[in-house]
Amino acid sequence: DIQMTQSPSTLSASVGDRVTITCRASQSISSWVAWYQQKPGKAPKLLIYKASSLESGVPSRFSGSGSGTEFTLTISSLQPDDFATYYCQQYNSYLYSFGQGTKLEIK
Amino acid sequence: QVTLKESGPALVKPTETLTLTCTFSGFSLSTSGVRVSWIRQPPGKALEWLARIDWDDDKFYSTSLKTRLTISKDTSKNQVVLTMTNMDPVDTATYYCARIGKLGTDFDYWGQGTLVTVSS
Numbered sequence: 001d002i003q004m005t006q007s008p009s010t011l012s013a014s015v016g017d018r019v020t021i022t023c024r025a026s027q028s029i030s031s032w033v034a035w036y037q038q039k040p041g042k043a044p045k046l047l048i049y050k051a052s053s054l055e056s057g058v059p060s061r062f063s064g065s066g067s068g069t070e071f072t073l074t075i076s077s078l079q080p081d082d083f084a085t086y087y088c089q090q091y092n093s094y095l096y097s098f099g100q101g102t103k104l105e106i107k
Numbered sequence: 108q109v110t111l112k113e114s115g116p117a118l119v120k121p122t123e124t125l126t127l128t129c130t131f132s133g134f135s136l137s138t139s140g141v142r143v144s145w146i147r148q149p150p151g152k153a154l155e156w157l158a159r160i161d162w163d164d165d166k167f168y169s170t171s172l173k174t175r176l177t178i179s180k181d182t183s184k185n186q187v188v189l190t191m192t193n194m195d196p197v198d199t200a201t202y203y204c205a206r207i208g209k210l211g212t213d214f215d216y217w218g219q220g221t222l223v224t225v226s227s
Contacts, residue, residue: 001170034213036154043203044154044215050210087154091212094167096144096156 002026002092006099011105017078021102023088025069026029032091035064038101041086047086048073078104109133111204112217118224119194125223129187129204136162136181142207145178145189145216147200151172155200159207160187196225 003026013019023033031051036044046055048064051071061076075082083106088099114162115127127145134141145157158178159167168176177190201222205214 006147036214043205043220044212044214045217046208046215049208049213049215056149089154089156089213094159094171096159098154098156100153 002084002090004088004090005101006088010103012105014107019075021086022098023071025079028068029092030092031067032088033071036087037084061100082105109120109216113204113218113221123194125194127202131185133139136180143187144205146203149200153196194225210225
């Protein structure tokens with residue numbers, strides 16, 4: 001099975017900062033990566049699919065890139081509502097797996 | 108408007124079988140290309156994908172849990188059911204159902220989740 005290694009596990013940043021979260025896949029998965037935002041006590045919310053496609057209704061400050069084994073989620077200018085936990089997720093051969101999560105905290 | 112909602116017992120005993128139901132609206136599992144999955148999240152931990160069922164009744168399971176899982180659908184009731192046998196305290200988690208996006212590679216709509224605790 002494909003493992004997703006997400007880093008960092010915790011990230012401290014300030015409103016207005018540009019932040020990047022990285023996921024590495026244990027083998028090539030083309031562009032089949034999605035990114036989610038999760039707030040405490042809530043279900044995850046899809047932000048990015050197919051590595052770089054922005055889900056409808058998601059602010060344009062969120063962007064994704066990468067292919068093969070390395071993928072990134074970037075938030076261009078942090079807003080107060082963005083402090084949450086972020087997960088990457090891969091798809092390959094009818095199986096799915098998630099990264100361990102990155103908790104984005106206020107500095 | 109797409110909605111999903113999980114239901115089932117909040118507490119099960121070790122060795123028991125868990126049965127969870129996902130009731131959805133805004134789409135139909137009889138429509139070509141529609142797929143629904145179950146995903147869980149232990150308290151304070153990461154998400155773990157469990158199973159998927161497709162409009163044509165194809166089924167796929169987590170490699171590590173496939174001997175314990177069964178997924179099924181009732182198209183007339185707009186429901187997907189997950190059973191997990193031989194429950195253990197490590198299976199304590201919030202269980203989510205989610206619709207899979209059009210590409211089949213991500214989860215675009217999620218239920219609110221239901222917390223299942225395994226304890227004697």
